[in-house]
Amino acid sequence: MSGRRSRSKQSSVSSITDDQITDLVSKLQHLIPELRRRRFDKVSTSKVLQETCNYIRSLHREVEDLSDRLSQLLASTDSDSDQAAIIRSLLMQ
Amino acid sequence: MNNPHHLNPTSLKSRFTTRFLRALTKIRAQKPISSSSPTEIFRRYRRIKAAADKSMAYSVRSRRIWSRAMLWKLRSRSYRRQDPCSGRRSGKTNQAIMKKSSNENTTTRREDGVGFVEEADELRQLVPGGETMNLCNLLDETAHYIKCLTTQVQVMKKIADFYSF
DSSP: OOOOOOOOSOSOOOOOOHHHHHHHHHHHHHHOHHHTTTTTTTTOOHHHHHHHHHHHHHHHHHHHHHHHHHHHHHHTTOOOOOOHHHHHHTTTT | OOOTSSSSSSSSHHHHHHHHHHHHHHHHHOOSTTTSSSHHHHHHHHHHHHHHHHHHHHHGGGGGHHHHHOOOOOOHHHHHHHOTTOOHHHHHHHHHHHHHHSSEEEEEEESSSSOOOHHHHHHHSSTTGEEEEEEEHHHHHHHHHHHHHHHHHHHHHHHHHTTOO
């Protein structure tokens, strides 16, 4: 990656290095399903951030959909004894 | 990630699951006369969504900038409901969060030809507390936030599937 600034040129306030940014961006890249397959390609930071935003939005939507689904499901169930079973099965995985 | 065959009672997943299930039980216990009317279902939807966010924020506590921001938002919302004069208190807490996250590394803009300022700002809108974060923190917090969101989705899906049969 070109453009590695020498420390003396940077202002004394900023201590973020290009390497730090690159590392953090690639860490993000691995978390996003869209980009995980392109792990060995050079994906631009702009693209990673873009896809990150899309991914977060889709996760938010999933939470909303699931809350919606649960609100309908809870209307019809009564018993509380399933709870222990749920917890056990959830945590076993 | 973790060994799937060992129960880890302190994992984020189990902390969230326990809290969220507890909240769901409370919500279910509030049985109005017509528990299947659209209004009631919508009300329950809002409570469930709030419970999901609350459970996640409390499971992470104040270890992260985004969770601190979320907790502050949740608390100030409930303060405002009880006491309309608490606006000043909320303002002070927000400053405290801002100070904590932008002390060092105050560069938030990298307009050096790398060209992702807009995308970074868009991301800031999506991550709780993002507006106060410098780029480094933003990237780090986002990674953790995504991990927590996927855990949240995973658990909620399992619960919904369970109740679907």
